[in-house]
Amino acid sequence: MDVDVELREVSKHFGAIVAVDRVSLAIRRGEFFSLLGPSGCGKTTTLRMIGGLEFPTAGEILLRGAVVTDLPAYRRATNMVFQHLALFPHLTVFENIAFGLRLRREPPSVIARKVDGVLQLVDLPGYGGREIHQLSGGQKQRVAIARALVNEPAVLLLDEPLGSLDLKLRLAMQTELKALQHRVGTTFIYVTHDQGEALTMSDRIAVMNLGRVEQVATSQEIYARPRTRFVAGFIGEANFLDGRVAHAGPDGVLVAVNGLRVRAEAAPAPAGAAVTVSVRPEHVKLGVAADGAANRWTGRIEEVTFMGAVVRARVALDGGPRLVAELHNDAAAGLAPGAAVAVGWAAGHTVVLAG
Amino acid sequence: MRPGRDPVRLALLAFLWLVVAFMLAPIVFTLVFAFSDASYLIFPPPGYSLRWFAKLFEQRALFAAAINSLVVATAATLASLVVGTAAALGLVRYRFFGRELLRTLFLAPLIVPRIAFGVAMLIYAVVLRRFGGLDSLFLAHLMVTLPFAISILTAALVSADRSLEEAAADLGAPPLVTFWKVTLPQIRTGLAVSGFFAFIVSWDQVETSLFLVKTDNMTLPVAMFYYLQRQQDPVIAALSALLIGVAAVGAVIAVLTVNPRDLQRVLSAGGR
């Protein structure tokens, strides 16, 4: 498989602060790849180093196999969609988009054709003559994307480009961006702190924390098989129970948690190791739904919160630990604080995290 | 109370009109005297004529001085814009050891009394055997205009959007192209304001020039200063009338092109 962008042990220090810490990544051609993490995790710095707007303190960056570590932005085949778009306010939509083409000294007829084409692509035909300040938020967004795409970059870098839009528009643009990427086939590297956004759009996600990559995997895998406690907590919600591996064999795993024995299918650590057990609230069943589950206990409901389509219930297990369960509205009938209830989940939904 | 009837407000506005009258009085009466018929200072003028304008145009020395002033002011303005923009870029866009010290080094000439600097400049020029030339005059004026340019352009660059420059670089523009196509349009106002003030300050510079000029090679304000010491006939009033006319055109241009906010910032910063 062709690799478009490769980072080898890349670090970036700002004075005493380590923004990016020995990050290695390989991003495949045509992939929609997201860098996901909380603010300050180093995701934007990583993106800016790929684009040549920042330079690594250590490590190498390769673009289609060529080392570009020290090459400035204007010598790289990458283009970026900036967080605040950075459209040139003194130029029209057409001139904004033509900016890169003019620098490459394309003939005017080619420029006109390409700009028109890309305006079609982002669904803004005939907007070339507009001034930037005449556009709506969503339209500016499209112009910024068009301005980058028209140069046919090897890689398109997107730095939280949807952050300034309101929720409804953001959701619409997510779908549109994904469809656009499909059509043009360019490699997209997308920086976001919004896990929902990353899960919907990405082929693969790198979850970053404190300058390091915690896990690189597909959306499904990240969600179902988080490898660290940070990933499990950052992506979706999770119940965490600290315990110790009591038994690990080909038939499955048993983790001892406060006297409870939690069944899982696999564990990253041998018997005796301290681990954290994680289970998603939507996998925790209550009442009759828990019948037959590999992990099944009784508990007492402490609190019930109505949230529209779903209901959340906090349950104290008889062994001590508390769990949050998320149920469909109709399955929640009869749940009331103080009631005794059966609690359970399948062994396959138990995720055992090292440490 | 309606604002229109508020007595305190009315008193304030009346006071403002008095201040406005005070500001305009010497300018208005200079214009009146320019058309006076008398050859000495008297009000009201016994009659009106254009003879002082006619006499003004015979004054070759004043004309030569005006040319000198124009040359020096233009050169000082252009140099402070070029050198000042580069310095402001260095100060704003990079982090390095000694940046604050450098800023102080650049702005210090603003607090030095001009006449003190003029004394030093003369001695320096004599030592270097450049006394009386337009080049030493140009350097002296540049020292006065450069701090302005640097302080105004620094402020302009700080408020310019850095990400636009990054976007240009990202789209393939090398540093000089980025500067020309993206940075420059953003600091246009700063350039206009600092250029405008650099020109005015140099054009109207007496104290710094006073000792640097030779009697046969003056700048206009110095020539006028010496003329006034010798005689006070309305030739200077006629010349003043012309200069006021030019200034009025300048004021109109300034009002039309410069944002009052920027103007205010410059004047508040001690635009001297």
Place this chain on the structure above:
Amino acid sequence: MAQAAIPQIVARRGGWRAALRRYAHVPLLTPAVGLTVAVFWVCMAVLVVMSVYPFLAAGTPRLTLAAWQRLLGDPYYWGVVGTTLRLAFVVTALALALGYPAAYAISKIQRPGWALAAYVVLFAPILVSVVVRTYGWLLLLSNTGVVNYLLRAAGLVREPIPLIFNETGIIIAMVHILLPFMVFPILSVVGQVGGDLKEAAMDLGANRWVTFRRVTLPLTAPGVISGCQIVFTLTISAFVTPFLMGGGRVQILSGLIYRDMEAVNLGFASVVALVLLALAVVILAASNVLARRAYRRAEVERA
């Protein structure tokens, strides 16, 4: 997958591109540093050297403190310093007395057109040469000038009152020339004093005067201080206006410098120039302490 990167310790990066980036500010700053040091800072050094080696230019370098002794030991020169400071105080006070209400009034003008007109009138005189404006005041204030004519026509005086070639003339013309530098700093802060603060104060029962004294005045103090700084330092170093309006009868430091330069007494001129410079620096430093305090107070009140 290529993700299994070769584990290696990569040293801090070098290379010519990295070096170029690290020193990119050097070529940008070099012209300004070079010029400022080679012209301005050397000039400052020249002043100091000349004040103790007055005959250096004549080719006889001999250290002497004679010029310093002459200036510091003669009460006449202390009188000149006194006159210089007194004029600066009076001019600053008058400029403040005219400028503060004027700036306040401009901020109260509701129609933007009129506000702009007031701006222009206060700013435009800067475009007219100081020499021209001083000449205008000579025309207005001389014995046969406009003011004395009007006073006589109104029957207020029989003999013209001397308004030029004395401190009165200097003060009037200096206030006129420096007024814009007082008005604009005040204007830039007076606009920021929100109506809601004042309304809050009024609402709390403060009358107008108390509101002004307790709210507006402290908030505009930074503008007042910077206006006063500018006007004061410009007055002590002004030459053309005091010289022409004083007609040689009012001696101040800048006039002293001019006299000594005309007499080619470079050493003494350098000493006076240094004294003037020292005055400017001391006054600025002292008022900066005040300004910082005022700024802090204004910040606190605004927050």
